[in-house]
Amino acid sequence: MNRSRSAAEFERAKKVIPGGVNSPARAFGGVGGTPVFIERGERQYLYDIDGNRYLDYIGSWGPHILGHCHPKVTKALEEATKLGTSFGAPTVRESDLAELIVELVPSIEMVRMVNSGTEATMSAVRLARGFTGRDKIIKFAGCYHGHVDSLLVQAGSGALTLGTPSSPGIPEGCTRDTHLLEYNDVEQLNAAFDQFGDEIACVILEPVVGNMGVVVPTSEFLSTLRSRCTDSGAVLIFDEVMTGFRVSLGGAQELFGVTPDLTTLGKIVGGGLPVGAYGGRADIMKTVSPVGPVYQAGTLSGNPLATAAGLATLTELRDSNPYPELATKTSELIEKLSAAAQKHGIDHSVAHAGSMFTLFFNPDQVVNYTVSARNQTDRFAAYFHGMLDRGIYLPCSQFEANFVGAEHTEQDLENTVNAATEVFATL
Incomplete structure (x- = not known):
């Protein structure tokens, strides 16, 4: 997946904006690499300035529960x-x-x-x-x-x-x-x-x-x-x-x-x-x-x-009232992600509430900061980039929530699990 324009724009931004971003959460500091520069959003998708399309599980860090440009x-x-x-x-x-x-x-x-x-x-x-x-x-x-x-x-x-x-x-x-x-x-x-x-x-x-x-x-x-x-x-x-x-x-x-x-x-x-x-x-x-x-x-x-x-x-x-359907979709998604991770021997745990979820690269159930601090962040970084290369846009930190939105379809969820299964096989 070519992201050369994003790379060039990041170099440009770093000259006039601290770190090239207006919020540290966008900087890819926890995963390495170059942030993706977004041109537009539509329903459940983001499109970057290089023309790539991504299935969006950030939703502007939560607000777009109805999808982009409702x-x-x-x-x-x-x-x-x-x-x-x-x-x-x-x-x-x-x-x-x-x-x-x-x-x-x-x-x-x-x-x-x-x-x-x-x-x-x-x-x-x-x-x-x-x-x-x-x-x-x-x-x-x-x-x-x-x-x-x-x-x-x-x-x-x-x-x-x-x-x-x-x-x-x-x-x-x-x-x-x-x-x-x-x-x-x-x-x-x-x-x-x-x-x-x-x-x-x-x-x-x-x-x-x-x-x-x-x-x-x-x-x-x-x-x-x-x-x-x-x-x-x-x-x-x-x-x-x-x-x-x-x-x-x-x-x-x-x-x-x-x-x-x-x-x-x-x-x-x-x-x-x-x-x-x-x-x-x-x-x-x-x-x-x-x-x-x-x-x-x-x-x-x-x-x-x-x-x-x-x-x-x-x-x-x-x-x-999309909430019952959102909760069901989210629950099904993390169950399938967990099963795929387990199949490939990936130490992990999962958590969700409503349409928020996290796949932790941590064998212990995360109940507080002490446990979360033991997350395998290097493994998450590899997972993040593997998913990004397959058109799945996740939060660029193990310590951020993922969000399912009303526009996510059953096919979207299946594609996400298939992409994750491929990535798990490489970890």
């Missing part, structure tokens, strides 16, 4: 663009989208639109601190919540060890009150609340992790989180930027029947445009300016194009 979304964008791209003033469509989010997401009584998932998590943590009058945060190793200073931390050496900044430019003071625990570890969680529960402003987590590969929570872990936060007065924040409207219409909280106090959203809620949102209990949300004292603002928040695409996407998802 006619209802593109029509909504065309109509909105004719009226103007930004006003810096309220619009009716903002209320339309807010009402639809409140209707669909169990925990949300009020919602504020922002411009990215990072902005949503940053604002939610600030709101939790302002509402409770407390400073301490609990997050979990392997959960990613955007490049927020207080949340961009690496794991400590023990259950209650403070996180240290995982990037230069973050003063240690920014993470002084951030505590790192192991995902799915109820014992650590209880120990933290026993030690300083009345000082905790919030606990934030991905209710299905998508940033160390797909990791599903245990029911005991989620129920303990809910009860300990309730008893201590801490705010429970579900980061559903990835899982919101993805694993079910109401997100992971609907799927698992656990209601957080605040929820952060992104990706699907904007139909593929830059967007974010945070919402939850009305008494907490009324602490946000201009009603309350917790300040947060944004020039492009509730942007007319993003709200148009979001409304069209969420309305279609509500009306068409």
Whole structure:
């Protein structure tokens, strides 16, 4: 498969863009080689600038659950663009989208639109601190919540060890009150609340992790989180930027029947445009300016194009309800991938929730960061490039989720398994 134009464009980009990309997740750093430069997307496919076609399991890292260029979304964008791209003033469509989010997401009584998932998590943590009058945060190793200073931390050496900044430019003071625990570890969680529960402003987590590969929570872990936060007065924040409207219409909280106090959203809620949102209990949300004292603002928040695409996407998802079929397709796909890997003696495990999945090159079931860190990344890199050469576009990291979309057909899934079987034979 010829990708000479992509290679040339990457060299050009590196001269004016750090690393040649505007997000590290696109850089092929975990697999080596040259990123593919995309020209367009259509339904379940991506087309690169060299004319190659790929079956897409990224979907812009989650948003395109309906496929690329869905006619209802593109029509909504065309109509909105004719009226103007930004006003810096309220619009009716903002209320339309807010009402639809409140209707669909169990925990949300009020919602504020922002411009990215990072902005949503940053604002939610600030709101939790302002509402409770407390400073301490609990997050979990392997959960990613955007490049927020207080949340961009690496794991400590023990259950209650403070996180240290995982990037230069973050003063240690920014993470002084951030505590790192192991995902799915109820014992650590209880120990933290026993030690300083009345000082905790919030606990934030991905209710299905998508940033160390797909990791599903245990029911005991989620129920303990809910009860300990309730008893201590801490705010429970579900980061559903990835899982919101993805694993079910109401997100992971609907799927698992656990209601957080605040929820952060992104990706699907904007139909593929830059967007974010945070919402939850009305008494907490009324602490946000201009009603309350917790300040947060944004020039492009509730942007007319993003709200148009979001409304069209969420309305279609509500009306068409693709979720049972998506879950079935995903389950069948990973079963067949697992069988093919086993046939060729490939150490692996699989995980999925709704239409999110990961094939781990790891014989152990991945339940937390400690286990995920043992993934055989070299073997994944070979698998990734083998699939790419066969026209299957996967996330370029073992630690990212894959996404099945409504446009993926049974034939697409069969072609994927056939390609993987060929690649497994070479590993």
